[in-house]
Amino acid sequence: MNQTTLKAGLLAAAAIAALSAQPAAAQAVSACLITKTDTNPFFVKMKEGAQAKAAELGIELKSYAGRIDGDTESQVQAVETCIADGAKGILIAASDTVGIVPVIQQARDAGLLVVALDTPLEPIDSADATFATDNFLAGELIGKWAAAQLGDAAADARIAFLNLNPSSPSVDVLRNQGFMTGFGIDVKDVDVIGDEDDPRIVGHDVTNGNEEGGRTAMENLLQQDPTINVVHTINEPAAAGAYEALKAVGREGDVLIVSVDGGCPGILNVKDGVIGATSQQYPLLMASLGIEAIAKFAADGTLPAVTEGKNFTDTGVALVTDKPAEGVESIDTAKGTELCWG
Amino acid sequence: MAQGPTQPDREFENVLTKSATEVASFDRQEKTLLGRLQHMLHSSPALVPLIVLLMSLAIFGLLLGSRFFSPFSMTLILQQVAIVGIVGAAQSLVILTAGIDLSVGAIMVLSSVVMGQFTFRYGLPPSLAVLCGFAVGAAVGFINGFLIARIKLPPFIVTLGMWQIVLATNFLYSRNETIRSQDLEAQAPLLQVFGTQIRFGGAVFTLGVIVMVVLVLVLSYVLKHTAWGRHVYAIGDDPEAAQLAGIEVEKTLISVYVLGGLICALAGWVLIGRIGSVSPTAGQFANIESITAVVIGGISLFGGRGSILGMLFGALIVGVFGLGLRLMGTDPQWTYLLIGVLIIAAVAVDQWIRKVAG
Numbered sequence: 001m002n003q004t005t006l007k008a009g010l011l012a013a014a015a016i017a018a019l020s021a022q023p024a025a026a027q028a029v030s031a032c033l034i035t036k037t038d039t040n041p042f043f044v045k046m047k048e049g050a051q052a053k054a055a056e057l058g059i060e061l062k063s064y065a066g067r068i069d070g071d072t073e074s075q076v077q078a079v080e081t082c083i084a085d086g087a088k089g090i091l092i093a094a095s096d097t098v099g100i101v102p103v104i105q106q107a108r109d110a111g112l113l114v115v116a117l118d119t120p121l122e123p124i125d126s127a128d129a130t131f132a133t134d135n136f137l138a139g140e141l142i143g144k145w146a147a148a149q150l151g152d153a154a155a156d157a158r159i160a161f162l163n164l165n166p167s168s169p170s171v172d173v174l175r176n177q178g179f180m181t182g183f184g185i186d187v188k189d190v191d192v193i194g195d196e197d198d199p200r201i202v203g204h205d206v207t208n209g210n211e212e213g214g215r216t217a218m219e220n221l222l223q224q225d226p227t228i229n230v231v232h233t234i235n236e237p238a239a240a241g242a243y244e245a246l247k248a249v250g251r252e253g254d255v256l257i258v259s260v261d262g263g264c265p266g267i268l269n270v271k272d273g274v275i276g277a278t279s280q281q282y283p284l285l286m287a288s289l290g291i292e293a294i295a296k297f298a299a300d301g302t303l304p305a306v307t308e309g310k311n312f313t314d315t316g317v318a319l320v321t322d323k324p325a326e327g328v329e330s331i332d333t334a335k336g337t338e339l340c341w342g
Numbered sequence: 343m344a345q346g347p348t349q350p351d352r353e354f355e356n357v358l359t360k361s362a363t364e365v366a367s368f369d370r371q372e373k374t375l376l377g378r379l380q381h382m383l384h385s386s387p388a389l390v391p392l393i394v395l396l397m398s399l400a401i402f403g404l405l406l407g408s409r410f411f412s413p414f415s416m417t418l419i420l421q422q423v424a425i426v427g428i429v430g431a432a433q434s435l436v437i438l439t440a441g442i443d444l445s446v447g448a449i450m451v452l453s454s455v456v457m458g459q460f461t462f463r464y465g466l467p468p469s470l471a472v473l474c475g476f477a478v479g480a481a482v483g484f485i486n487g488f489l490i491a492r493i494k495l496p497p498f499i500v501t502l503g504m505w506q507i508v509l510a511t512n513f514l515y516s517r518n519e520t521i522r523s524q525d526l527e528a529q530a531p532l533l534q535v536f537g538t539q540i541r542f543g544g545a546v547f548t549l550g551v552i553v554m555v556v557l558v559l560v561l562s563y564v565l566k567h568t569a570w571g572r573h574v575y576a577i578g579d580d581p582e583a584a585q586l587a588g589i590e591v592e593k594t595l596i597s598v599y600v601l602g603g604l605i606c607a608l609a610g611w612v613l614i615g616r617i618g619s620v621s622p623t624a625g626q627f628a629n630i631e632s633i634t635a636v637v638i639g640g641i642s643l644f645g646g647r648g649s650i651l652g653m654l655f656g657a658l659i660v661g662v663f664g665l666g667l668r669l670m671g672t673d674p675q676w677t678y679l680l681i682g683v684l685i686i687a688a689v690a691v692d693q694w695i696r697k698v699a700g
Contacts, residue, residue, distance in 0.1 A: 039513050039623055041520075068626065166674045206674050211520075211617035212624050216422055220668040223415060237621065240523060244618040248539060248546070265522050272524050342518075 029298040030060040031291060032082035034075055034092040036119075038065040041263055041342025042283050043093065046117065049284030050091065053291040061291070062087070069209070070165075072096040079103045082112070089113035089294030091287065097122045097170055113297040115290045115304070118283065119171055120312060129293060129304040130312035131286040135174035135260070136181075138279035139232075141319040141328065142258035143182020145277045146230055148325030149256060154184070159230040160221040161193075161204040162214055162238050168193055172234060175260050176204075179232045202228050207238040214241025222249060233259045236266030236278060243274045262320060263342035270320055271333040277321035280331075283341055285315045383695050387640045387648045390691055391655035394638075394684075398659060402666035410669055413545035420551045423661035425450075425616060426631045427554040427654055428609040430639075431561055432602035433632040434653045438565070439598055440578045440645025441490065441497035445482065446606050447628025448508035453479045454610030455512055458521045458620030461530045468532040476607045482508055483603020487596035505629065516622035523618030536615030550612040557605070558654045565650060574598060578645030634681060635660060638688045642696070659684065 033050045035043035047063055054061035062085070064078035072095050080103065082090050089112055094100045097119055104114050104126055116127040124130055147154045161179075164172040173193055180187045185198045194204055202225040207213035214237065222228060222245065231246075233239040239259040246252045252274075259266065262280025269275045293304040307314040319328060320336035331339075383389055403411040429446045436443040453475040460471035482504065489500045526533050536550035565571035573594045576584040585591050609628075614620055639656025641648025660681055667677045 039518050041518050044518050203671060205668060210623050211619055211621050212613075215617055216664075219418055219422065220665060223409060223418065223665065223669055224671075237520065237623075240520075240619055241617055244523060244537075244616075247618075248537075265520050268522060269524070274524065 028058065028060045029295065030062065030085065030087045031294045032078065032087045032090045033061060033063045033287065034078045034090060035065045036069050036093050036095045037067070042261065045341035046093070046283040046287045049287035050291050053288035057291065057295045059291060059295060066095050070095050072099050075100060076103045079107055083107050083110050087112060088298040089115065091115045091117050091290040093118045094121055101126045113294055115293055117286045117290055119169070122170065124311050131289050131315055132312055133281035133317050134310070134314050135171050136178040138260045138281065138317045139175035139178020140182035141279050141317065142232070142260065142277055143179035144328045145319060145321060145325050145330070146256055146258050147183045148328055149276065149323065157200050157230045158202050158225055158228045159200050159232065160202050160218070160228045162207045162217045162231060162233045162242055163193065163204055164209050164234045165206050175234060176232065207234060207241065209235050210237045211241035214238035215245045218242035218245035229255050231255060231257045233257060235259060235261045236263055236269060236275065239275050240269060262336065262340055264337065264340040265342065267320055267333055267336040267340045270336065271322065276323065277319055277330070280318045280320050280336055280339060282315050282339070289313065289315065380695060380697070388652035388655060391639045391652045391659060395655045395659050395662065398662045398666070402662060406666065406669050410666060413543060415665065417545045417547055419658065419661040419665055421548055422665065423657045424548070424550040424554045425609055425613055425625070425628065426635055426660070427657045428557060428612055429606060429628050430632040430635040430653045430657050431557055431650060432605035433636050434641055434650045435561070435574065435598050436497070436602050437636050437641055437643060438574050438578045438645060438648065439595060442501065442633070443486065443497070443602055444501040444629050445486065445504040445508055446602070446632055447625045448505050448512065449479050449482050449603055449606035450610040450613060450628055451622060451625045452508050452512040453607035454613050454620055455516045455622050457533055457611060457614065459516060461533065462521055462525070468530040472532065472611060475610060476604055479603040479607025479610070480600050481603070483600040484596065487599030490599065491592040491595035512622050518622055520622070521620040526614070526619065533611070533614045534618065536612040537618065548615065550615050553608070553612060558650055562650050570594065575646050634685060638684050640688060640692060642692055
């Protein structure tokens with residue numbers, strides 16, 4: 001290093017020191033949003049919601065994301081960056097709900113408010129607050145709807161489960177077991193997929209939550225039992241893929257597909273009869289509530305309250321279908337389109 | 343020369359009568375059975391994957407019976423490997439030149455997104471949008487080839503960079519929007535053409551499957567029987583020797599990557615037929631899956647040896663394991679575990695076969 005750069009470096013260091021010596025009140029409150037990926041429309045919408053709210057409240061928002069779903073390293077780095085950056089709070093949709101906990105603890109020790117969005121950490125109190133869909137309820141709604149649609153035929157339904165991925169993240173388990181509960185299947189251990197012995201279950205396969213995986217998984221399960229007539233899917237892209245597989249064997253008309261998400265293409269698919277019913281969730285609301293929580297925490301240290309009777313803040317879920325079933329509350333696709341994301 | 347000793351004409355030639363008279367030759371020891379097998383595998387590299395494929399078919403057939411061993415299941419496997427088979431063809435060409443292409447999956451997805459978005463965002467006729475998709479594939483392939491052949495950058499690095507660039511472009515350009523199957527069906531059925539089914543009894547072929555098989559057969563012929571094909575092998579074996587033999591190494595290399603890009607664009611079109619919709623998140627692992635097919639198919643990563651038919655067998659082996667293990671109801675992780683074992687075994691066999699040349 002030569003003299004000039006050394007001087008420049010010292011000057012820069014002095015400038016930084018001067019900046020950080022300013023009283024905290026004069027600084028803008030800054031917050032971080034860390035999502036699983038930058039590519040899933042769900043998280044894109046979440047980011048939009050956070051940005052809009054942050055702009056409204058004058059909060060400086062920095063966004064980070066993993067490269068693919070499951071990329072924990074990037075998320076850990078992002079949390080570390082936020083701590084170093086002096087952020088007031090972190091909103092995170094964690095890819096690895098257990099693995100992220102140590103670094104989240106570091107952030108909380110450093111005085112940051114940590115809010116889990118969409119995906120609860122394990123254990124759930126690892127974060128200061130959780131703003132999420134009640135995924136069990138989301139599954140339960142579509143399960144009840146499917147059972148009601150079938151009526152007496154529900155007793156000998158042939159059910160396929162198209163889940164997310166082999167590591168069975170909590171959202172996967174909650175939706176899967178929620179569906180079973182709603183449909184009237186004994187779930188045994190509610191934390192485990194696949195320990196059920198109900199003869200109506202044909203099998204489970206994984207889709208990675210996309211069309212390609214949905215199609216392949218549906219094909220595989222149809223090979224196990226071509227008489228499948230109910231399909232539970234983890235999300236709407238997987239449902240669209242399953243529909244293609246059913247169409248290829250001419251079964252698209254007599255199989256009930258249910259899903260969770262409420263993205264705009266998914267709602268259109270409900271309208272077109274590709275998906276029978278879907279449980280809609282509200283990522284924009286999660287993010288904007290999260291930003292508000294950080295603003296309040298920065299102002300006077302208040303922590304967000306949980307929904308009564310739950311250990312997290314429920315941002316709501318609604319069943320979207322054009323074939324309402326008795327005893328299951330739902331909204332139609334017109335209303336669903338107004339509220340959809342992506 | 344081979345007539346045996348004759349009477350010498352001159353005295354100083356007398357010593358010749360007792361000397362050896364055979365023509366100089368290599369020592370040819372009697373080959374062992376194993377040695378002969380080694381030689382046979384060396385001369386027909388698609389044999390190992392073919393044997394493994396037939397064996398795995400037989401084993402799953404015995405375990406699962408007609409659920410697995412039906413025309414429908416067999417053709418279903420073809421449908422499930424069509425994309426990997428096509429991308430694998432592009433990968434095979436590149437690996438035969440001792441290169442590697444990590445950007446194949448990204449090129450495929452970007453091309454499919456271009457085909458879809460050009461139709462829906464700009465209102466182009468689908469046929470023109472498809473051409474644009476092919477142009478994008480060829481252009482990315484050209485950049486890869488140019489950087490590798492002219493600027494002499496390592497293929498791994500170039501395509502590692504290009505993978506990120508193309509994938510990011512794909513997400514930025516598509517705005518992460520999926521075009522729904524129903525919209526495609528109504529407005530641009532041409533984009534879904536490769537999903538069209540052709541049935542023979544219980545067997546179901548899609549146009550995508552047929553295109554994959556035809557592509558592999560054509561490339562197999564071209565690689566074996568045309569000057570360009572032999573040049574590809576020669577460059578992979580020893581680029582300097584190829585150069586000295588008068589092969590235009592740079593031009594051939596660039597043509598390989600451009601052709602690879604075009605094939606990936608074709609894969610993108612077939613992908614739309616398979617999943618029905620145009621999804622920017624599809625095909626995330628196509629690069630790894632194609633390399634897996636190539637390696638299990640017995641194509642040497644060191645270039646210059648292997649056959650594209652082997653790649654197809656490699657892709658089918660992965661497909662057979664995938665469907666077979668799912669039908670048995672095992673945890674999906676077992677599929678990955680066994681494929682990992684196959685990859686390492688395939689490279690070990692490759693190393694053993696290579697010794698025949700030494």
